[in-house]
Amino acid sequence: MNELTHKRWGMTIDVNRCVGCQTCTVACKHANDTVPEVQWRKVLDVEVGQYPDVERLFLVTGCQHCAEPSCVPVCPTGATKQREDGLITMDYDLCIGCASCAVACPYQARTIVHDKPTYFGIATPQETKVAHNERVGVAQKCTFCIDRIDEGLTNGFEPGTDPLATPACASSCISQAIKFGDFNDPKSEVSKLTAERDFFQMHEELGNDPQIKYLIETPAVPSRLSDENDLNDEALSDTENALVGKRQDFWDMRAAMNFILGGIGSGAIIMSYFFSLLGSIETTELMRINLVSGIIIAVGLFFVWLKIGRKLRAPLAILRPQTSWMSREIYAVGILFLSIWFMFFYSSPILHIAAAASAAAFLYCQAQILYSGKGIPTWRVKQMPLMLISSGLLEGIGLCMLLTFSWRTEISASSFTMPLAILFILLNSFLWRRYLRNAKTWGVGPIDRDILRKITPKLFLTGYVIPIILFGLIFMDINSLGLLAQIGGFLSIMGGVMWKAVLITRACHMQNFSLGKLPQRGSGKFAAPTNF
Numbered sequence: 001m002n003e004l005t006h007k008r009w010g011m012t013i014d015v016n017r018c019v020g021c022q023t024c025t026v027a028c029k030h031a032n033d034t035v036p037e038v039q040w041r042k043v044l045d046v047e048v049g050q051y052p053d054v055e056r057l058f059l060v061t062g063c064q065h066c067a068e069p070s071c072v073p074v075c076p077t078g079a080t081k082q083r084e085d086g087l088i089t090m091d092y093d094l095c096i097g098c099a100s101c102a103v104a105c106p107y108q109a110r111t112i113v114h115d116k117p118t119y120f121g122i123a124t125p126q127e128t129k130v131a132h133n134e135r136v137g138v139a140q141k142c143t144f145c146i147d148r149i150d151e152g153l154t155n156g157f158e159p160g161t162d163p164l165a166t167p168a169c170a171s172s173c174i175s176q177a178i179k180f181g182d183f184n185d186p187k188s189e190v191s192k193l194t195a196e197r198d199f200f201q202m203h204e205e206l207g208n209d210p211q212i213k214y215l216i217e218t219p220a221v222p223s224r225l226s227d228e229n230d231l232n233d234e235a236l237s238d239t240e241n242a243l244v245g246k247r248q249d250f251w252d253m254r255a256a257m258n259f260i261l262g263g264i265g266s267g268a269i270i271m272s273y274f275f276s277l278l279g280s281i282e283t284t285e286l287m288r289i290n291l292v293s294g295i296i297i298a299v300g301l302f303f304v305w306l307k308i309g310r311k312l313r314a315p316l317a318i319l320r321p322q323t324s325w326m327s328r329e330i331y332a333v334g335i336l337f338l339s340i341w342f343m344f345f346y347s348s349p350i351l352h353i354a355a356a357a358s359a360a361a362f363l364y365c366q367a368q369i370l371y372s373g374k375g376i377p378t379w380r381v382k383q384m385p386l387m388l389i390s391s392g393l394l395e396g397i398g399l400c401m402l403l404t405f406s407w408r409t410e411i412s413a414s415s416f417t418m419p420l421a422i423l424f425i426l427l428n429s430f431l432w433r434r435y436l437r438n439a440k441t442w443g444v445g446p447i448d449r450d451i452l453r454k455i456t457p458k459l460f461l462t463g464y465v466i467p468i469i470l471f472g473l474i475f476m477d478i479n480s481l482g483l484l485a486q487i488g489g490f491l492s493i494m495g496g497v498m499w500k501a502v503l504i505t506r507a508c509h510m511q512n513f514s515l516g517k518l519p520q521r522g523s524g525k526f527a528a529p530t531n532f
Helices: 023-032 100-104 125-129 146-154 168-172 189-196 253-278 283-307 311-318 325-343 349-371 384-407 418-438 446-474 478-505
Strands: 009-014 042-050 053-061 080-082 088-090 178-182 212-215 223-225 517-519
Touching: 009 189, 023 042, 023 168, 053 517, 168 178, 178 189, 189 212, 253 283, 253 349, 253 384, 253 478, 283 311, 283 325, 283 349, 283 384, 311 325, 325 349, 349 384, 384 418, 384 478, 418 446, 418 478, 446 478
Parallel strands: 009 212
Antiparallel strands: 009 178, 042 053, 080 088, 223 517
């Protein structure tokens, strides 16, 4: 269908007109009955620059209803959808509260509330009357007041022109800073404004094509590109700065445990099969490793189940394998568990291959799940999948060492391919150093870069340096071979545990808000020219 044959709703927000009165936020809260501390429409009080070159403005934020939304494909149930008119909708009855959409959004537009907070300690009659129990434990966000739009169209009103068919924030704006309309209609006010005036789209470089466009110039105020001092590392290190993203709390240590245990278990199944092909592991040992690894993966998945907001809806996560890596992960682990189960009733090379292949698919899906968290700069770097896969394989070697050397009474230095373990340690250390070296270029903020730098010495000593030394000593001290291999394997696992836990629960600040362009007004060199 040609894109001009249907509506494309969106907004323009005039940065020069906004006075920061918060009327739009109050109107949004009133129209949508959001609970305390949940605000779908926000107005940020922004100050950029350094004295005497300083500029202050107000920035209206919320769901951008992107043309290419990163929240839609990651949803494992299909609860987050995009309508033909471009609006991103939420099906609260289908959402499981996994927060995949929340970490995928680079605009901090999603919220999940797991209880029923009240304004005065107990629910007032008004709060009880307008309560939305369907929103508890699931993702919620701005809808552009979709009910008003649809009802208005049904009654013959024009959204953006008639207040009753227009989002509450735009209808209530006392300075007329917020305009709503159809970007596919060249005669609409929003289309005319963007055709006539300079504007920017927030984080345009990320490819989401957000449909909130910020107007930044007037006949008296020209626009300017963002100055390097507007948002330098010092400014972005200030957690009180309105533009600085907060640390995400959607995925906590329970989510981290899935990536940690999933990497260890799937890596061990993959590597044990590889070692069995080399003759270093016997079939009986392979089956035992698969069983232990399967249990480890299951425990990790149990932690994920504890994390989701609507636990009884968890089976719905299988509904979106066409786009969701979480759905694909479930199918992969299902095949893996079936392969391990049948393996103990009928030993067949085909089952061993199926287990190893499904474990590899599971590990790859996990790597893509974290990488799909587009709203978290530390996760969305292109190298992240390779880091998770490489770490999982190293951890798998470590678990194989721990288990196999516990079972054997006679051990020789040729029992394991120590050079392969050393190779993976070198690869992981190289990837980590490259990650740190390029973090700023890749968009990681100064707060998270500082956290990652601080854990690096511990990570290298625990996960890389000591294991390499121990594996090297194995060839010189045969009597301590088993113990050295087990210690080295354990420390290799601990290295992966350390960086994953930190990356998911600490170095995980959400994408900062961005000002690609600004009005040329303020003080010092930012003052508006008198002859414009």
